[in-house]
Amino acid sequence: MYTLPSLTVQRPVRSIAIMTSGGDAPGMNPAIRGVVRAALHQGIEVFGINRGYSGLISDDMAPMSSSSVSNIVQRGGTILKSDRCEAFKKPEVRSSAADILKARGIDALVVIGGDGSLTGAHLFQQETGIEVIGLPGTIDNDIFGTDDTIGFDTAVNTALEAIDRIRDTASSHERHFLVEVMGRASGFIAIHVGMAAGAEMILVPERAIEISRISEELAAARRAGTGSSGIIVVAEGPEPGLTYRLAEQLKEHGQDPRVCILGHIQRGGSPTGHDRVLATCMGAMAVSYLCAGYSDIMVGVRDGQIIDVPLEDVIRFRKGLDPTLLELALQVHR
Numbered sequence: 001m002y003t004l005p006s007l008t009v010q011r012p013v014r015s016i017a018i019m020t021s022g023g024d025a026p027g028m029n030p031a032i033r034g035v036v037r038a039a040l041h042q043g044i045e046v047f048g049i050n051r052g053y054s055g056l057i058s059d060d061m062a063p064m065s066s067s068s069v070s071n072i073v074q075r076g077g078t079i080l081k082s083d084r085c086e087a088f089k090k091p092e093v094r095s096s097a098a099d100i101l102k103a104r105g106i107d108a109l110v111v112i113g114g115d116g117s118l119t120g121a122h123l124f125q126q127e128t129g130i131e132v133i134g135l136p137g138t139i140d141n142d143i144f145g146t147d148d149t150i151g152f153d154t155a156v157n158t159a160l161e162a163i164d165r166i167r168d169t170a171s172s173h174e175r176h177f178l179v180e181v182m183g184r185a186s187g188f189i190a191i192h193v194g195m196a197a198g199a200e201m202i203l204v205p206e207r208a209i210e211i212s213r214i215s216e217e218l219a220a221a222r223r224a225g226t227g228s229s230g231i232i233v234v235a236e237g238p239e240p241g242l243t244y245r246l247a248e249q250l251k252e253h254g255q256d257p258r259v260c261i262l263g264h265i266q267r268g269g270s271p272t273g274h275d276r277v278l279a280t281c282m283g284a285m286a287v288s289y290l291c292a293g294y295s296d297i298m299v300g301v302r303d304g305q306i307i308d309v310p311l312e313d314v315i316r317f318r319k320g321l322d323p324t325l326l327e328l329a330l331q332v333h334r
Helices: 027-040 051-055 091-105 115-128 151-174 187-196 213-225 242-252 273-291 311-316 322-333
Strands: 015-020 044-051 060-065 106-111 131-136 176-181 201-203 230-235 260-261 297-302 305-310
Touching: 015 027, 015 051, 027 044, 027 106, 027 273, 044 051, 044 213, 051 115, 060 187, 060 311, 091 115, 091 273, 106 273, 115 131, 131 273, 131 311, 151 176, 151 187, 151 230, 151 260, 151 273, 176 187, 176 242, 187 201, 187 230, 187 322, 201 213, 213 242, 230 242, 242 260, 273 297, 273 305, 305 311
Parallel strands: 015 044, 015 106, 106 131, 131 297, 176 230, 176 260, 201 230
Antiparallel strands: 044 060, 297 305
């Protein structure tokens, strides 16, 4: 369970809007529910925006009631749908979106999404004065200022279940499998999945390893009788096709691995209990922070405590892998 800050109501908030933006993440629905139920409890009207920023600029929104969020905590994806909106990068489009909210009498906007979505939220507040609160909704866990993001735990467990099954085939055929997990330029999913799965090797963008060294380690393990088969977890990296190129390079060094791309399976499915609780706490606290006079912040978690993080910091700084965790992963899997 999380420790929640004690906040005092400083101002009346009449109406808020909520959206999910960018890539979907398991736990977005519990976050939506947390926001809506907490706001209604405070007597605040809530509008749900469909399809993220695209829905905002097209005025595609509707009032939400308590029944709007009934029976959704166990559902993956997002009931509000999501989108990546290139048009919102234009200042004039953001200005028009602010006019839409003001015309509806909406005081503030809650945005659930990753770094791109939170960047848009920060610019929106800075340019238009519409108050915003961000929630870190991404499976990548790459958002600065928070130990955890909504959807990360579910994505790790989904990938882990798949790898456990793949290992059966790897063992039966005495082969190595390169299993690609998501995360873009971040190795958080790869490190956690690899450690939990007991992978023979974990490859992340944060630490480059020569192909020759990978091949040598696989050959040495095979000679020693400890590595006739195994799992190599590979973070997808910023460019598509990395794992297939790696497989071809390993073949040139005498190895013959198979490739399995887990892909978007990691985004879907019912959120874990961990993600449901995290998302609910963050969603409810977003409303509390607004009523306490906060804005232009992200709700995060650090050392088990719900905290507020300036969106400016979220955008400016990059979250890196814990070097001690990276070292531990290399020690126990070499």
